[in-house]
Amino acid sequence: MAIQNVGFVGLGIMGEPMAQNLLTTGYTLTVWNRSPEKADALVSNGATLAGSPAEVAAASDVTISCVSDSPDVQAVALGPGGILEGASAGSVYIDCSTIAPTVAREVAGAFAGRNVEMLDAPISGGDVGARAGTLAIMVGGGHEAYTRCEPIFQAMGKTIVHVGPSGAGQVVKLCNQVAGGLNLLAMAEAITLARRAGVEPAKMLEVVGAGAASSWMLSNLGPRAVNGDFEPGFMVELMQKDLRLVAESATETQTPLPGSALVQQLFRALEARGRGRDGTQAIVDALAILAGDERGENEARS
Amino acid sequence: MAIQNVGFVGLGIMGEPMAQNLLTTGYTLTVWNRSPEKADALVSNGATLAGSPAEVAAASDVTISCVSDSPDVQAVALGPGGILEGASAGSVYIDCSTIAPTVAREVAGAFAGRNVEMLDAPISGGDVGARAGTLAIMVGGGHEAYTRCEPIFQAMGKTIVHVGPSGAGQVVKLCNQVAGGLNLLAMAEAITLARRAGVEPAKMLEVVGAGAASSWMLSNLGPRAVNGDFEPGFMVELMQKDLRLVAESATETQTPLPGSALVQQLFRALEARGRGRDGTQAIVDALAILAGDERGENEARS
Numbered sequence: 001m002a003i004q005n006v007g008f009v010g011l012g013i014m015g016e017p018m019a020q021n022l023l024t025t026g027y028t029l030t031v032w033n034r035s036p037e038k039a040d041a042l043v044s045n046g047a048t049l050a051g052s053p054a055e056v057a058a059a060s061d062v063t064i065s066c067v068s069d070s071p072d073v074q075a076v077a078l079g080p081g082g083i084l085e086g087a088s089a090g091s092v093y094i095d096c097s098t099i100a101p102t103v104a105r106e107v108a109g110a111f112a113g114r115n116v117e118m119l120d121a122p123i124s125g126g127d128v129g130a131r132a133g134t135l136a137i138m139v140g141g142g143h144e145a146y147t148r149c150e151p152i153f154q155a156m157g158k159t160i161v162h163v164g165p166s167g168a169g170q171v172v173k174l175c176n177q178v179a180g181g182l183n184l185l186a187m188a189e190a191i192t193l194a195r196r197a198g199v200e201p202a203k204m205l206e207v208v209g210a211g212a213a214s215s216w217m218l219s220n221l222g223p224r225a226v227n228g229d230f231e232p233g234f235m236v237e238l239m240q241k242d243l244r245l246v247a248e249s250a251t252e253t254q255t256p257l258p259g260s261a262l263v264q265q266l267f268r269a270l271e272a273r274g275r276g277r278d279g280t281q282a283i284v285d286a287l288a289i290l291a292g293d294e295r296g297e298n299e300a301r302s
Numbered sequence: 303m304a305i306q307n308v309g310f311v312g313l314g315i316m317g318e319p320m321a322q323n324l325l326t327t328g329y330t331l332t333v334w335n336r337s338p339e340k341a342d343a344l345v346s347n348g349a350t351l352a353g354s355p356a357e358v359a360a361a362s363d364v365t366i367s368c369v370s371d372s373p374d375v376q377a378v379a380l381g382p383g384g385i386l387e388g389a390s391a392g393s394v395y396i397d398c399s400t401i402a403p404t405v406a407r408e409v410a411g412a413f414a415g416r417n418v419e420m421l422d423a424p425i426s427g428g429d430v431g432a433r434a435g436t437l438a439i440m441v442g443g444g445h446e447a448y449t450r451c452e453p454i455f456q457a458m459g460k461t462i463v464h465v466g467p468s469g470a471g472q473v474v475k476l477c478n479q480v481a482g483g484l485n486l487l488a489m490a491e492a493i494t495l496a497r498r499a500g501v502e503p504a505k506m507l508e509v510v511g512a513g514a515a516s517s518w519m520l521s522n523l524g525p526r527a528v529n530g531d532f533e534p535g536f537m538v539e540l541m542q543k544d545l546r547l548v549a550e551s552a553t554e555t556q557t558p559l560p561g562s563a564l565v566q567q568l569f570r571a572l573e574a575r576g577r578g579r580d581g582t583q584a585i586v587d588a589l590a591i592l593a594g595d596e597r598g599e600n601e602a603r604s
């Protein structure tokens with residue numbers, strides 16, 4: 001029996017457009033958000049606003065959450081009026097937040113006790129990907145539940161991979177942030193060397209972006225970094241939250257990650273200057289700070 | 303007047319196929335190599351083998367060299383029987399080796415004294431790109447000489463960018479190695495975290511390679527690193543030569559590059575185990591060494 005009733009909890013910069021794509025695809029949607037006015041556009045397009053995450057779950061075959069951090073997931077999933085209270089046996093709970101793999105497994109365990117399967121399904125691709133429905137979605141959990149929910153993932157994303165059991169989706173998301181963070185440092189060190197050695201960084205990006213040293217970060221954020229455009233696609237302070245989860249996971253699994261630790265410290269130098277709400281391309285200024293270059297002392301955004 | 307006579311000095315893994323592409327395009331080619339038998343295939347296709355780099359230059363409107371390191375360029379360009387001895391006023395000397403920007407400028411100065419323009423034109427794209435004629439070529443030097451030689455570059459490469467005055471091509475090549483080295487570390491840390499946190503690295507690469515953390519290194523060398531295939535596309539010891547040039551250039555220009563320094567030290571751990579002739583994807587084993595994982599103790603290739 002195809003799933004028709006879907007719930008969505010957490011209508012932020014990612015969740016709102018993801019929910020919109022579910023509506024557009026034809027699902028019957030029930031939603032909840034801490035600030036209810038964030039649901040206005042969805043409600044005017046046919047979604048039903050519920051009074052709590054529990055009410056969302058009670059109305060849904062599949063309930064999705066998309067919030068910020070581990071404690072937020074624990075609250076909307078397991079807290080009073082949370083998803084677990086309303087979810088019926090046989091339904092599925094999908095969490096698209098980026099949280100600690102251990103917390104994802106704990107929450108999945110609590111749901112399993114009520115015969116509700118949980119999938120951890122963090123996402124990559126930014127607000128642009130959320131609106132376009134082209135997110136990369138890395139899914140951990142049982143195979144049967146994954147298969148049953150595949151049409152729902154297809155409505156929100158483009159590259160959807162079932163990467164392993166419960167928690168595996170979160171592990172892969174952390175790997176994604178490890179690789180992305182170091183690709184940002186790669187871009188920033190290349191720009192810094194070009195500048196200080198007297199070469200136009202934009203020309204460097206043009207040719208380096210065409211060869212074996214190319215990356216999404218270099219091609220997409222490199223030009224912004226060179227132009228001093230620090231508008232956030234993804235904010236430094238959110239990257240730091242993810243790198244904190246990386247560090248915790250690395251500690252638990254005894255994994256030395258010297259490069260990721262360096263990236264975290266360089267972003268910290270930006271945070272120390274009140275620049276946590278800049279885009280991650282501002283890492284180029286962390287190197288400028290090290291080099292004693294005035295570029296590093298750009299004013300904080302907020 | 304279009305250039306017809308081209309010379310090529312240094313017929314190694316990159317130079318030989320580049321020279322071959324010049325022959326195919328229709329240039330009249332004179333060649334020299336330290337081990338003359340490397341010229342056999344070219345000679346049987348119509349190239350002329352000369353007795354010295356000076357003889358190559360005497361027969362050519364444009365003479366190209368493609369050797370390993372700064373001292374090699376100084377020898378074939380400025381040494382006894384070198385290119386400078388044979389080059390006529392008004393001809394152009396193009397060096398495709400990766401060497402120190404300061405040495406490139408010194409050699410260009412020596413050639414300028416005899417009215418021969420020099421372009422530094424290091425290349426990226428590997429032996430595959432050299433054979434296919436799809437190299438990225440980053441050119442430093444005078445604009446007029448660059449324009450005059452553009453058809454020659456087009457015969458050997460695909461993305462050709464004039465990045466600035468003499469030495470600028472070498473600076474950009476060093477930026478390329480900075481970015482490439484850190485992208486390799488990004489790939490390696492992501493694989494290592496996936497492994498130790500119990501997720502199949504191949505699945506991680508599949509989804510991470512589709513999003514904002516994607517890179518050429520992750521997509522092309524990641525699968526080889528995961529499979530323990532350390533056949534060299536580009537060898538650790540050559541990368542270390544380039545990272546030494548990066549460190550020298552960073553010292554001269556007072557540029558802190560903490561990530562590139564880390565990459566260099568991790569490759570050193572491989573060299574200490576006799577693995578300098580592995581491909582650069584072996585950096586994944588440097589992290590395995592740190593983690594006390596037996597994977598890091600793979601046998602040296604040679």
